Amino acid sequence: MPKIYWSSTRFEFLKIALFPWNRLVILTLIGSALNYGSQGAEATPPESPLRLNELRRMVLDQNDQIQMRLQDAEVSERLHRAEKGIFEPQLVGGAEYFDTSRPNNRQQSAQLGFFARPFYLERNTLYNAGIEFLLGTGAKLRTGYMLRDLNNNVGAAETTPGQLMGQQYESFAGLNLTQPLLKNAGWGATTAKIRLSAISSKIAFHEYRRQILLVLASAEAAYWDLHLAQEQVRIGTDSLATAQKILKDNQARLEVGKSSELEVMQAQAGLAARKAKLDQAQQTAFDYASRISSLYSRSIGGQNSLPRAVDVPELLEDSTSKIESYTQAFRKNPDYLIRAEQVKQENLRVAYLKNQRLPQLDLKASYGLNGLGTNVVQSMDDWAKREYPAWSLGFEFRVPLGGGIKERNELEAGKLGKIRALSALKEAEVQVFNLVDTALRKIDLHRNSLTNARSVIGFHEKLLAAQLDRLAVGSVDSRLVLETEEKLSEARAAAVDSMVMERKARLELEAVRGTLLLARDAEVDLFELRKRTEEFLRKNRDKKVEEAPSIPVTNSPKAP
Numbered sequence: 001m002p003k004i005y006w007s008s009t010r011f012e013f014l015k016i017a018l019f020p021w022n023r024l025v026i027l028t029l030i031g032s033a034l035n036y037g038s039q040g041a042e043a044t045p046p047e048s049p050l051r052l053n054e055l056r057r058m059v060l061d062q063n064d065q066i067q068m069r070l071q072d073a074e075v076s077e078r079l080h081r082a083e084k085g086i087f088e089p090q091l092v093g094g095a096e097y098f099d100t101s102r103p104n105n106r107q108q109s110a111q112l113g114f115f116a117r118p119f120y121l122e123r124n125t126l127y128n129a130g131i132e133f134l135l136g137t138g139a140k141l142r143t144g145y146m147l148r149d150l151n152n153n154v155g156a157a158e159t160t161p162g163q164l165m166g167q168q169y170e171s172f173a174g175l176n177l178t179q180p181l182l183k184n185a186g187w188g189a190t191t192a193k194i195r196l197s198a199i200s201s202k203i204a205f206h207e208y209r210r211q212i213l214l215v216l217a218s219a220e221a222a223y224w225d226l227h228l229a230q231e232q233v234r235i236g237t238d239s240l241a242t243a244q245k246i247l248k249d250n251q252a253r254l255e256v257g258k259s260s261e262l263e264v265m266q267a268q269a270g271l272a273a274r275k276a277k278l279d280q281a282q283q284t285a286f287d288y289a290s291r292i293s294s295l296y297s298r299s300i301g302g303q304n305s306l307p308r309a310v311d312v313p314e315l316l317e318d319s320t321s322k323i324e325s326y327t328q329a330f331r332k333n334p335d336y337l338i339r340a341e342q343v344k345q346e347n348l349r350v351a352y353l354k355n356q357r358l359p360q361l362d363l364k365a366s367y368g369l370n371g372l373g374t375n376v377v378q379s380m381d382d383w384a385k386r387e388y389p390a391w392s393l394g395f396e397f398r399v400p401l402g403g404g405i406k407e408r409n410e411l412e413a414g415k416l417g418k419i420r421a422l423s424a425l426k427e428a429e430v431q432v433f434n435l436v437d438t439a440l441r442k443i444d445l446h447r448n449s450l451t452n453a454r455s456v457i458g459f460h461e462k463l464l465a466a467q468l469d470r471l472a473v474g475s476v477d478s479r480l481v482l483e484t485e486e487k488l489s490e491a492r493a494a495a496v497d498s499m500v501m502e503r504k505a506r507l508e509l510e511a512v513r514g515t516l517l518l519a520r521d522a523e524v525d526l527f528e529l530r531k532r533t534e535e536f537l538r539k540n541r542d543k544k545v546e547e548a549p550s551i552p553v554t555n556s557p558k559a560p
Contacts, residue, residue, distance in 0.1 A: 050292075050307035052223055056520060058296035059219045060212065067536065069204075069211040074533045076204035080197040086134055086190075092144070093129040098122065122152035138190045139179040146172045147376065171379040174368015174390070182358040192352040199345045203338055205529060209517065210334035216520060217511045219295045222288055224500045227309040229285035231496040236278035239489045243271040246471070246478055253474065263478045270482035313503045315447070322440065325513050329432045332514025336432055339425040346418040353411040360398035367391040435512040442505035446498045453495035460488035 060066065100122045108120070130144020148170040184190070247267035253259035289306040320328070330336060368390050371382030382388055400407075464484050470476040510516035517523040524532070 046305040047289075047308040048305040049310045050223075052220065052309075052311045055219055055223055055292065055296070055307070056216060056522070059215055060522060062296040063215050066208075066211055066215055069208040070529075070532060070536055073201070073204040073208045073529060074537075076197070076201040077530075077533075080194070080201040083194045083197040086194070087136075090132040091129075092132055092142070094127075096126040098124045098126070100124075120153065122150070124151060125149040134190070136187050136190055137179065138184045138186060139177055141175060141177050143175040144173070147379070167374065169373055169376050169379040171371040171376070171383075172368050172390070173371075173380075173383055174366060176366045177364070179363045179365075181361045181363055183356060183360045185355075189352060189355045192348060192355075195348055196345060196352075199341050199348070203341050203345075205526060206334045206338045206341065208529065209524060210338070212522060212524070213334060213511055213514070213516050215295065216522060217507050217516060219292065220507055221504050222292050222295065223309050223311075224313055224503050226285060226288040226292060226307070227311070227313065228496055228500045229281060229288050230309060232281040232493055233278065233285055235489050235492050235496075236274060236281045239485060240271070240274045240278055242485050243267065243274050243482065246481060247271050249472070250478055258474055266478045266482065270478070270486075313499050315450075315499070315502065316506065318506070318509075320513075322436065325436045325440075325509070326432065328513040328515055329436060330429075332518075333428075333432060333512060334514060336425075336428045336514075339421070339428040343418070343421045343425050346414065346421040350411070350414045350418050353407070353414045356407045357404055357411055360396075362396045363394075364396055365391075365393045432512060436509065439505050439509035439512060443502055443509065446502035446505060450495055450498035450502065453491055453498055456491040457488065457495060460484060460491055464488055 101119065103119045125148070127147040127149070128144060130142050133141040133143075135141060150168045150170055179185075180189075247264065247270075250259050250263045250267045254261065254264055286306070289308070292307050369383045369386060370388035370390055371379035372388075373379040373381065464481070467476055467481045467484055471478065471481050507516070510519060
């Protein structure tokens with residue numbers, strides 16, 4: 001068996017490779033190489049500076065989800081207006097022609113007396129017109145006019161078969177009223193659907209506010225995440241420059257015999273690890289930049305550039321107490337307001353369904369005046385004399401024999417829906433308390449972490465400066481200096497991370513309190529919603545809905 005000889009340098013390199021931290025470096029380098037090979041050498045899109053206020057404006061103007069919620073709110077408002085149309089008067093009119101020929105039986109002949117003929121012939125035309133109303137009490141009222149143009153052979157001479165007598169005009173003017181007394185009676189039952197649609201419109205409005213709040217909060221959080229990723233790239237670039245300087249110094253000292261090959265390999269390993277971290281930070285920054293672009297509906301391909309965050313987070317002071325935060329949340333939080341409106345909706349629905357369980361008892365009444373003449377004017381003259389009035393009064397009762405199976409089950413379902421809505425409201429209250437407490441604790445935690453990270457940064461900056469001086473004279477090895485520099489980079493990244501997390505925790509607090517829109521001058525009311533809807537409809541009035549274009553496959557081979 002041949003002998004294997006190990007030099008001291010190779011043995012030291014083996015120890016470096018077997019050390020856990022260095023194994024991680026090697027695996028990271030392998031992963032980076034594979035990832036690079038799979039992605040290819042695609043060019044990174046250019047960057048353009050983006051301020052936070054500009055991002056908010058673009059998100060409000062261009063975000064597709066906000067636009068969809070705006071359309072949903074408009075649909076609900078239109079449906080509410082449609083329900084109000086039940087009180088719109090209806091003009092009703094018609095005409096009908098009758099042509100009848102039949103033989104007279106003995107009784108009919110006896111009733112006609114001297115002028116009786118063996119057959120009866122009539123050709124009549126019926127005209128009617130009127131206006132129908134629905135009253136707030138649930139009553140249906142119809143007022144109108146009916147005219148019958150009568151032409152028959154009653155009284156015609158016996159010697160002229162088929163001859164018709166002169167025309168007569170029979171008219172009636174009056175009104176009919178049907179007033180429910182139990183089921184569907186009263187203002188509440190009549191306007192139930194109107195009030196339900198009004199609450200649905202309010203819910204759609206709060207959902208629109210919630211969508212704006214969520215998108216703005218997501219946009220700001222992504223902006224600060226992008227800032228954090230950019231800072232990590234900057235810190236990684238500075239760390240890489242430091243590692244390159246250490247490697248260059250070690251190589252220079254190796255050439256003059258003041259350093260060992262082991263020192264150079266340690267510096268090379270540290271440089272490789274920093275390159276891998278920098279690549280990962282750059283990829284993270286790219287991911288957040290593309291996510292921000294999606295928030296204002298812009299693709300990152302073609303000539304579009306990637307956004308670059310230029311604003312820096314700052315610590316803000318907020319004097320709002322915890323009790324005030326709770327109060328603001330119960331007044332402004334869209335989720336809580338939606339749950340509260342849903343409870344109102346279910347209460348109204350249950351009240352209506354209780355009314356539907358009552359028997360159907362309707363009061364029916366009519367009053368009018370009759371007229372008759374050889375022309376239309378003569379028949380209408382009888383109205384002024386009021387000699388031939390006609391009126392009626394009665395009741396109609398209707399009750400299901402099975403006890404109202406449909407109405408009973410609908411009422412039980414409505415009661416369950418009310419219980420569910422109350423449970424959801426209670427859950428929203430608990431979430432408000434918990435989210436406010438959690439956000440406040442996060443703010444304090446990240447502020448303390450920022451203070452500690454800044455202390456660590458100051459310590460390691462002084463330590464690194466001292467170690468670099470000692471490294472220059474060869475009194476300390478490269479590994480110790482690289483570890484100190486790595487700790488300094490981690491402390492700097494932790495400080496930026498704590499600052500960003502503090503801002504994101506404050507975003508959570510403003511979101512749960514519902515004050516985020518007001519603080520960004522983006523709060524909306526029903527008037528502003530109407531204005532935005534009209535503007536949206538004006539822009540899209542002439543546009544046609546088209547099929548979405550197919551997504552081109554850029555990496556597919558061209559057809560021969």
